[in-house]
Amino acid sequence: MRNFAIIAHRGASAVCPENTMSAFERCLELGATGIETDVQMTSDGRLVLIHDETLSRTAAAEGWIKDITYDQLRTYDAGAWFHADFAEERIPSLEDLFRLVQGKGTLLNLELKNGIVSYKGMEEKIVQAIRDWKLEQQVVLSSFNHASLVRCKRLAPEIRTALLYMEKLYRPYDYAVKLEASGLHPYKLAVTHEDVAAALAHGVVTYPFTVNDPAEMQAMIDTGVQGIITDVPDVLASLINVPAR
Known part of the structure; x- marks a missing residue:
């Protein structure tokens, strides 16, 4: 299936500690064509x-990301909770991930986690970083905070945005067009064949999350979605690469 997006949710999070460089590197080995990850901001920006x-x-530490400096954050072990083999993994910076995918053409789905904590200046910082690394064509910014995505779009019309949502919406494609979003990222139970088709007719792609069961993956593919966000990119890759009978 050509151009179907296999997006690894927090990297290869089924076999590596989520949102670590090990998870990001491994998911590319497992056939992912895109990486989904979550962006927060330290006290020093x-x-x-x-x-x-x-x-x-x-x-395994106390405290909020917003209250901790980057140097402090880098001292914490982000892998041992998953398995002893990953002890001493660090929480990556956005630049660490950019360095990994530069020149590879990998799609980056960056989720702004600014619904609970309103990180002042986050939109400006992420747009500037994307531009500095010349990754405008590889990045999709997503969030449950749709107002933040509108701000990103105003700052950088050339960078794609995608709306995350949990419940079924009425004519979500109309909403996407109004917000100038190029993608819908619904929870898997909010996906319908009619919405997927109508969205595509409006130039809006649909990537549901988080789909790990092969039968559910096939059901999503049958609705016509253009990609899937999954913890198990190898399972999805094997499914979509099976020759049609």
Whole structure:
């Protein structure tokens, strides 16, 4: 299936600690054509890749990302919670990921995690970083904070945005067009064949999340989606690369 996006959710998060360089490197080996990751901001304004606003779940430490400097953050172990083999993994910076994919053509789905913490200046910083690395054509900015995505679009019309949402929306493609978004990233249970087809007719692609079961993957493919966000990119790659009978 040509041009179907295999987007690794937090990297190869089924076999590596999520949002670490090991997870990002491994997912490319497993057939991912894109990487989804979460962006937070340290107290000194550095953009870092971690899902939670706090350190407790994946770094076994107390505190909020917003209250910690980048140098402090780099001292925490972000891998041992997953398995001893990954001890001493660090929380990556956005630049670490950019360095990995530069020249590879890998799609980067950067989710702005600014719904709980309103990171002042995050949109400006991420747009500037994308431009500095000349990755405008490789990046899609997504968020549940749709106002933030509108701000990103006003700052950088050339960078794609995608709307994350959990529940079924009425004519989500109309909403996407109004917000100048080029993508819809719905929770898998909010996907319908009619919405996917109508979105594509409006120039809007649909990438559901987080789809790990092969039967669910096939059901999503059958609705006509243009890509899938998954923890198991190798499973999805094997499914879409099976020759048609």
